[in-house]
Amino acid sequence: MMRADGMWQRTRRRFLAETAALAGAATLGLDSHPAGATPASMQAAIRNVTGEAKLNKGKVKIDVPALIENGNAVPLTVSCESPMTQEDHVKTIHVFTEKNPQPNVVGVNLGPRAGRASVSTRIRLADTQKIVAVAQMSDGSFWSDEVEVIVTLAACLEGA
Amino acid sequence: MARALINVPAKAKRGEVIEIKTMISHTMETGFRPDSTGRPIPRDIISELVCKYNGEEIFRAELFPAIAANPFLTFFTVATESGTLGFEWTGDNGFSASESVNITVE
8 A cells, every 4th residue: 555655656746747847848949939030030131231152250349348238329339350451441341130120230331541440339229139240341251240248228119 | 400410630640540420419210119109100210321531432321220319420531631521411201411520631
């Protein structure tokens, strides 16, 4: 009799554990689903700029606070290593975000007359996310940098 | 008329890289926010800034709703000759503003 009780206890315990594990898996599955769409649209926006060209890492540097208290105006500087001569200069710089309503943030055209390939502005960030900057050199190559930022107060999407 | 602020050194040496700071007053309404009745407020942003040095384009920026209100842009140029730097902003609902500053290059 004692033995049978023990058996019952063990299976009941296992049943509860398994149910909890299943529930957990289901929640995780649900959570991860909707977030998948926007990084893809960012990739599409980047492809729109680079076309089929290879996107190299490096040469570009994003300067932005890692922890952002207010997403309504975030200082952002993008600079590129380049001598900025007629033969070798930065042609364009584009900035993208992963989870803003729209992936594009800003696109600038520079030239050898810029002297220094560096642009600063203030941007809006709707969520804790990844920022990507893509620069096109005069030889046609594309270089990029990406940073992860944490946003505590998101730029307002709610009513005024 | 939107108020624009431009910060460029009044004097520069020939060949010097100078910093240009620009800011213009504008709400930069994103088009993603609903008003008190739940209807989205239509987008109203500045979509472009062009900077010309003695008539030649040296900088162009395409802006999106992710640019904060009162768009602020800083960039660089090489001081080549004395003259004027012209700035032109264009945007939604026929928005247009321009400003120019003089620079003396020695």
